[in-house]
Structures are given as structure tokens and as C-alpha cells.
Amino acid sequence: MPVFLNTTSPEFETAFQTLLSAKREDSPDVDAVVAQIIADVRARGDAAVIELTAKFDRLELTSDTLAFSAAEIAEAVAKVSDVDRHALELAADRIRSYHEKQMPDDLQWTDEAGATLGWRWSAVSAAGLYVPGGLASYPSSVLMNAIPAKVAGVERLAIAVPTPDGVVNPVVLLAAQLSGVDTIYRIGGAQAIAALAYGTESITPVDKITGPGNAFVAAAKRRVFGKVGIDMIAGPSEILVIADSDNDPNWIALDLLSQAEHDESAQSILITDDAAFGQAVAQAVEKRLKTLQRRAIAGASWRDFGAIITVRDLDEATTLSNRIAPEHLELCVADPVALSAKTIHAGAIFLGQYTPEAIGDYVGGPNHVLPTARSARFSSGLSVMDFLKRTTLSQMTPEALRAIGPAAEQLARSESLEAHGLSVTARLKRLNG
Numbered sequence: 385m386p387v388f389l390n391t392t393s394p395e396f397e398t399a400f401q402t403l404l405s406a407k408r409e410d411s412p413d414v415d416a417v418v419a420q421i422i423a424d425v426r427a428r429g430d431a432a433v434i435e436l437t438a439k440f441d442r443l444e445l446t447s448d449t450l451a452f453s454a455a456e457i458a459e460a461v462a463k464v465s466d467v468d469r470h471a472l473e474l475a476a477d478r479i480r481s482y483h484e485k486q487m488p489d490d491l492q493w494t495d496e497a498g499a500t501l502g503w504r505w506s507a508v509s510a511a512g513l514y515v516p517g518g519l520a521s522y523p524s525s526v527l528m529n530a531i532p533a534k535v536a537g538v539e540r541l542a543i544a545v546p547t548p549d550g551v552v553n554p555v556v557l558l559a560a561q562l563s564g565v566d567t568i569y570r571i572g573g574a575q576a577i578a579a580l581a582y583g584t585e586s587i588t589p590v591d592k593i594t595g596p597g598n599a600f601v602a603a604a605k606r607r608v609f610g611k612v613g614i615d616m617i618a619g620p621s622e623i624l625v626i627a628d629s630d631n632d633p634n635w636i637a638l639d640l641l642s643q644a645e646h647d648e649s650a651q652s653i654l655i656t657d658d659a660a661f662g663q664a665v666a667q668a669v670e671k672r673l674k675t676l677q678r679r680a681i682a683g684a685s686w687r688d689f690g691a692i693i694t695v696r697d698l699d700e701a702t703t704l705s706n707r708i709a710p711e712h713l714e715l716c717v718a719d720p721v722a723l724s725a726k727t728i729h730a731g732a733i734f735l736g737q738y739t740p741e742a743i744g745d746y747v748g749g750p751n752h753v754l755p756t757a758r759s760a761r762f763s764s765g766l767s768v769m770d771f772l773k774r775t776t777l778s779q780m781t782p783e784a785l786r787a788i789g790p791a792a793e794q795l796a797r798s799e800s801l802e803a804h805g806l807s808v809t810a811r812l813k814r815l816n817g
């Protein structure tokens with residue numbers, strides 16, 4: 385059973401704190417293993433990647449087969465049904481047009497001192513997208529990672545997807561093709577991250593690595609950060625639903641289960657101003673769990689991390705929601721726009737009872753790679769900005785240098801950085817004759 389909390393109870397604050405700090409991920413000591421794998425890939429390149437792929441994915445590769453060939457991709461993609469293709473194309477189109485609107489403008493102006501200032505955006509040259517293997521291999525996540533990169537203007541896009549026993553999801557390959565991915569490597573884990581970051585004889589290094597993965601992938605991303613950029617370390621999925629009693633309990637139960645079925649460590653929380661409605665949702669969840677395909681995973685998540693919180697009113701719901709800072713927030717209330725306006729910490733907000741979170745996972749348009757584990761307090765979901773860098777621009781005229789140079793000379797003196805000051809002084813001397 386999930387926990388049932390009520391804000392009128394004297395024990396509420398302690399129980400809520402426990403909910404917020406629940407440790408939802410096993411963190412086995414993988415870092416030492418990952419450090420060793422990265423060192424091995426750096427030292428031995430292809431040979432290390434090939435050996436580790438044989439060991440962990442039971443797949444024998446050569447330098448020539450690390451990447452799928454064009455013929456292999458075409459053969460796999462031909463197996464995708466028309467209905468799957470059309471759904472993926474619709475999703476890709478909607479994700480692309482949403483992300484196109486995120487592109488920021490360059491800006492330049494001349495200030496009162498006569499200095500021309502500004503900034504210019506440019507894309508990273510190459511990005512590597514990690515796609516988890518096996519059952520966790522989601523074509524939708526390929527679109528969500530690759531399309532913003534392409535919209536940002538990334539020239540070279542590579543994917544690393546492990547294919548345990550040689551098995552690959554053809555829809556993943558189609559998603560890569562639709563998004564404009566150049567190369568698809570059939571490798572995974574820390575060795576894939578190391579190869580993308582440092583390069584090998586057959587794998588050209590990239591500048592930025594994005595995408596989710598297991599503990600080995602996450603530890604490797606942390607370790608290669610600095611050599612390359614990374615997006616974030618994504619944790620287990622989360623959903624918080626705020627719902628009044630004017631909802632179908634069955635719909636809300638399914639929304640809670642939609643994230644619970646991702647992972648035993650996922651977290652689904654309902655906040656409602658009607659205790660009886662909360663009970664009805666809890667019953668609907670139990671009923672659904674009897675037949676859901678992924679009931680073992682969803683059931684464990686709901687039992688260990690699920691919660692139903694009864695509040696006095698919807699203002700109190702928003703206060704709690706901002707403290708939780710969920711990855712996904714559904715507002716199934718009469719005036720979702722008003723509640724949304726009061727929300728300051730959430731990765732993505734879904735307004736109204738006709739906007740299930742699953743729409744955002746696939747076809748809404750906004751990105752589904754979002755901050756988890758309360759990191760929505762200080763970060764945002766994946767966007768074109770993750771694949772862009774901002775370069776600042778400054779141009780002084782003689783008048784501008786005369787106007788602001790002396791202050792630079794003074795600051796250089798106060799920092800005892802003589803050459804700094806002199807580089808300004810030398811120019812001012814010439815200008816001032």
C-alpha cells in the first residue's frame with residue numbers, strides 16, 4: 385500500500401519529510417568498475433570496447449561492425465509497421481516544431497560609451513546520444529534527444545545503443561533515421577560513454593553526451609564530464625497529480641501507474657482536497673494492478689514510494705507541490721491555469737483532465753527528458769539550449785576605450801596584474817598622443 389497522509393494530522397510534517405527524502409535508487413559501488421572501464425577504453429580503444437561488449441552484451445563485434453551499416457539499418461527499418469511509422473512521424477514533427485520555437489536570437493547593440501557588445505549562439509559540433517538497451521530502449525527517447533540537437537544545428541549526431549545478444553528494437557533505428565542521426569553504435573554501458581568522450585580507432589569523439597541509462601552509464605557520464613558536456617543525471621521517473629473530486633478515479637489511477645510502470649524506484653503521488661476521492665483512486669490503482677502487464681514493476685513502485693496526500697484546499701496542494709518539485713505535475717482541477725501560475729518548481733506541467741502525462745512522453749511536443757529527484761528546483765528539461773553555446777562579442781572604438789579603459793587600468797592595479805593594466809595603458813597612450 386502507498387502511504388496516506390493528511391495535512392491536518394500532527395504527524396504530517398515528519399511523514400512528508402520522510403516521503404521527500406526517500407532513497408529511491410540503489411547506488412551500488414559502481415564507480416570503481418566504471419573508472420577501470422574508462423581507463424581501459426582510453427588505453428586500448430576498439431579492442432577494449434569489443435571485449436567489454438562481448439562480456440556484458442554477449443555480442444561479438446569487430447572494429448568494422450561497431451556501428452550498424454546502412455544496409456542493416458535499412459533492413460531493420462523495413463520491418464517497422466506503417467502504424468508504428470506514422471505514430472513516430474507525427475511525434476517527430478510535433479517535437480521538432482516545439483523545439484524550433486526554443487531557438488534563441490543573437491543580439492548586438494552599441495552602448496553609451498560607444499562599445500559594441502552582444503552574443504552569438506552556435507551549436508556543439510558533435511553530440512552522442514545514449515539510448516538504454518533491452519526493454520528500456522524507448523524510440524520516443526531517441527526523438528527527444530536527437531531532434532533538439534538537430535534543431536540546434538549539431539552537425540554530427542551519433543547514438544550508442546547496446547544490443548544484448550544482438551537484439552535491437554527496429555523502431556529505435558527508425559527513430560534515429562527520422563531524427564537525422566549519422567551513426568548508430570551497438571555498444572552500451574560505461575565503455576560506450578568512454579568511447580564517445582575519448583574516441584577510439586573507429587569511434588570519433590563527440591563534444592556533448594546526453595541520454596539516460598543505468599548506474600554504470602550515469603557514473604561514466606559523471607566521470608567524463610569536463611572532457612565533454614553532459615545533459616543531466618536522470619533518476620527514476622516521477623509524477624505528482626493534483627486532482628479534485630470532479631475527476632474519474634480510474635483516469636487518475638492510470639496516470640499514477642503510467643510512471644510507476646517505468647521503474648520499481650519510480651514515484652507516483654496524488655494530492656487531493658477530498659479524502660474519499662483519494663480512497664477511490666487508491667482502490668482503482670489496486671484493481672488495475674491486478675491486470676497491468678508491468679504489474680510487478682508498477683506494484684513495487686506504488687507500494688514502496690507511492691503516496692496519497694489529503695490537503696485542506698488547493699492552495700495547500702500547490703505549496704506541497706513546490707516543495708516536492710516533481711518531474712511531472714498534472715493539474716486535474718477546475719482551474720488548472722490558476723494553479724499552474726502558482727507553480728514555480730516542476731519539470732513539466734500538464735493542465736486539465738484531458739492532458740495525461742503520457743501525451744507529453746510521446747506526442748505533445750515538449751521534451752520528456754526532465755529533471756528528477758527534486759532537481760526541478762534548479763534545472764530544466766532537455767532543450768535546444770543543451771546543444772548550444774553562447775559566445776560573447778565586444779568591440780571598442782577609440783572613444784569607448786578612452787571612456788572605460790581607465791577603470792580597467794585601476795582594477796588591474798588593485799589585482800596586481802601589471803600586464804593586464806599595461807595592455808590598456810599602451811593603447812590609451814597612443815590614442816592620447
Ligand SMILES: NC(=O)c1ccc[n+]([C@@H]2O[C@H](COP(=O)([O-])OP(=O)(O)OC[C@H]3O[C@@H](n4cnc5c(N)ncnc54)[C@H](O)[C@@H]3O)[C@@H](O)[C@H]2O)c1
Nearest residue numbers: 440516517518520546572573574596597598600601618647
Ligand atoms: N529517465 C528516462 O527517460 C529513462 C528512459 C529509459 C531508460 N531509463 C533507465 O535506463 C536504465 C536502463 O538500464 P539497462 O541496464 O537496461 O540498460 P543500459 O543501456 O543503461 O545498460 C546496459 C549496459 O550496462 C553495462 N553493465 C551491465 N552490468 C554491468 C556490470 N556488472 N559491470 C559493468 N557494466 C555493466 C553493460 O555495458 C550494458 O551494455 C534503467 O535504469 C531505466 O530506468 C531511463
Ligand SMILES: N[C@H](CO)Cc1c[nH]c[nH+]1
Nearest residue numbers: 522524525621622745752
Ligand atoms: N516518462 C519518461 C521520462 O520520465 C519518458 C518515457 C519514455 N517512454 C515513455 N515514457
Ligand SMILES: [Zn+2]
Nearest residue numbers: 642643646745
Ligand atoms: Zn513515461
